Amino acid sequence: xxxxxxxxxxxxxxxxxxxxxxxxxxxxxxxxxxxxxxxxxxxxxxxxxxxxxxxxxxxxxxxxxxxxxxxxxxxxxxxxxxxxxxxxxxxxxxxxxxxxxxxxxxxxxxxxxxxxxxxxxxxxxxxxxxxxxxxxxxxxxxxxxxxxxxxxxxxxxx
Amino acid sequence: xxxxxxxxxxxxxxxxxxxxxxxxxxxxxxxxxxxxxxxxxxxxxxxxxxxxxxxxxxxxxxxxxxxxxxxxxxxxxxxxxxxxxxxxxxxxxxxxxxxxxxxxxxxxxxxxxxxxxxxxxxxxxxxxxxxxxxxxxxxxxxxxxxxxxxxxxxxxxxxxxxxxxxxxxxxxxxxxxxxxxxxx
Numbered sequence: 001x002x003x004x005x006x007x008x009x010x011x012x013x014x015x016x017x018x019x020x021x022x023x024x025x026x027x028x029x030x031x032x033x034x035x036x037x038x039x040x041x042x043x044x045x046x047x048x049x050x051x052x053x054x055x056x057x058x059x060x061x062x063x064x065x066x067x068x069x070x071x072x073x074x075x076x077x078x079x080x081x082x083x084x085x086x087x088x089x090x091x092x093x094x095x096x097x098x099x100x101x102x103x104x105x106x107x108x109x110x111x112x113x114x115x116x117x118x119x120x121x122x123x124x125x126x127x128x129x130x131x132x133x134x135x136x137x138x139x140x141x142x143x144x145x146x147x148x149x150x151x152x153x154x155x156x157x158x
Numbered sequence: 159x160x161x162x163x164x165x166x167x168x169x170x171x172x173x174x175x176x177x178x179x180x181x182x183x184x185x186x187x188x189x190x191x192x193x194x195x196x197x198x199x200x201x202x203x204x205x206x207x208x209x210x211x212x213x214x215x216x217x218x219x220x221x222x223x224x225x226x227x228x229x230x231x232x233x234x235x236x237x238x239x240x241x242x243x244x245x246x247x248x249x250x251x252x253x254x255x256x257x258x259x260x261x262x263x264x265x266x267x268x269x270x271x272x273x274x275x276x277x278x279x280x281x282x283x284x285x286x287x288x289x290x291x292x293x294x295x296x297x298x299x300x301x302x303x304x305x306x307x308x309x310x311x312x313x314x315x316x317x318x319x320x321x322x323x324x325x326x327x328x329x330x331x332x333x334x335x336x337x338x339x340x341x342x
Contacts, residue, residue, distance in 0.1 A: 051188060051291035064256070065291045068282055093289040095191035 028067075030074045037077045044073055044086060047101060051094050190308040191289050197223070197303060198287035205254050205262055205276035215275060216299065220325045221249035223297040224273070224313070225285060227257040228265050230293040236312040237269050243318070244272035248326055252276035255285045255293050298325050 032038040042059070048069060050061035058066040058073070069090070076086050087099060096102040104112050135142060141149070192198070197213050204211045216223070224240060226233040244250055252273035254262045259278055266273070279285055288297070291310075298307040306325065309317060 051289075054186065064282075068286055072286065091191065093191055093286060094291070095189045095289070097188055 028070065032074075033078060040083065041073060041077055044077075044083060045070055047099065048073070048087075048090060049098050049100050051098060057100065187310070188291070190305070192305050193308065195305055197297075197299060197305060198284065200277065200284045200287070202284060203278045205252070205259060205278050206266075211275065211277065213303075216251050216303065218249055219299050219303055220301050221251060221274075221299050222322075223251045223253060223299060225253045225255045225288075225290050225293050225295040225297075227255045227293050228261045229257065232312045233294045234269075236294055236314065237272070239314050239318075240272040241270050249274050253279055253284060253288070253290075255279050255290060256282045296322075298322060300325060 030041070032041065045059035046057045048058045050056045050058050050063055050066040050069070052063040052065045053061050056066070058069045072089075073086060076089065081089075090098045096105070096108060102108045102111070132142065197216060199213050201210055201212050203209065204215075222243070240250060250272050252275070254276050256279065259280070262276070277284055282290075294312060296309045296313045297305050300306045307321060309321060313322075
């Protein structure tokens with residue numbers, strides 16, 4: 001098989017996968033009194049995590065508890081609750097865990113800070129790497145090489 | 159300079175330690191959001207009497223609140239142990255979670271009834287307020303009625319001794335144990 005064919009087959013498979021994932025969400029009918037509520041329902045149900053099947057949001061999950069939470073979400077939206085109130089209701093019962101975007105507190109601080117930390121670490125590494133390369137191309141000695149020379153010079157001749 | 163040589167080793171040890179620790183963490187364990195709070199207020203029927211009961215009915219304490227249902231296989235597994243806890247005088251209140259009440263009554267009649275009372279929660283609303291996401295789950299209410307511990311899954315003697323017994327010191331239990339068959 002040529003390389004081109006392999007790429008072709010892989011991309012076809014990828015398209016298939018992408019197409020099927022769109023149809024994965026649970027089908028349920030709720031009669032919303034306004035389109036705005038419906039839009040918020042979809043947003044929130046994708047942002048709330050199913051406590052039972054932990055890598056699905058409640059929109060995708062078939063677990064009974066996810067269905068219960070969808071019903072609660074629908075009822076609270078219709079009753080006029082704000083997004084914050086609904087999230088607070090869920091968090092009071094299932095903890096910050098239930099949100100895919102948990103609030104910043106002591107427990108989640110590291111989680112929120114890690115992208116920034118990794119970026120800084122990566123940038124520091126890159127800068128170091130490029131400096132060393134520049135020094136080498138300029139014919140400059142690295143600190144290690146300088147040390148080595150000094151040590152050799154200091155050594156008494158045998 | 160020589161210290162530099164050990165950086166990969168140190169990194170390896172740290173990473174291995176982290177991953178090894180990860181092996182013993184249960185990824186399905188959820189933090190219990192209701193810890194330190196009183197049992198959520200409710201007004202539901204009682205399973206056997208049919209009377210409406212509220213959270214005030216959960217006395218005496220400290221006590222266990224056991225979430226169970228006839229559709230839950232693990233509940234059948236832990237049932238004999240609940241019976242033995244009840245026999246030792248530990249108050250257990252049942253939360254009959256999303257169940258068929260007739261089936262639940264049959265179950266208690268056939269397998270024995272460890273519960274002081276049972277909250278009927280067909281809709282799962284008490285469960286939702288409590289943060290239940292499956293059955294069985296067992297909660298500890300301390301003497302003041304606060305939720306101090308949650309266990310998800312089958313409750314057995316090892317779990318009880320490890321996580322529950324501190325709230326149920328042996329001498330504080332009411333002596334309801336029949337004086338037979340306990341030869342040491």
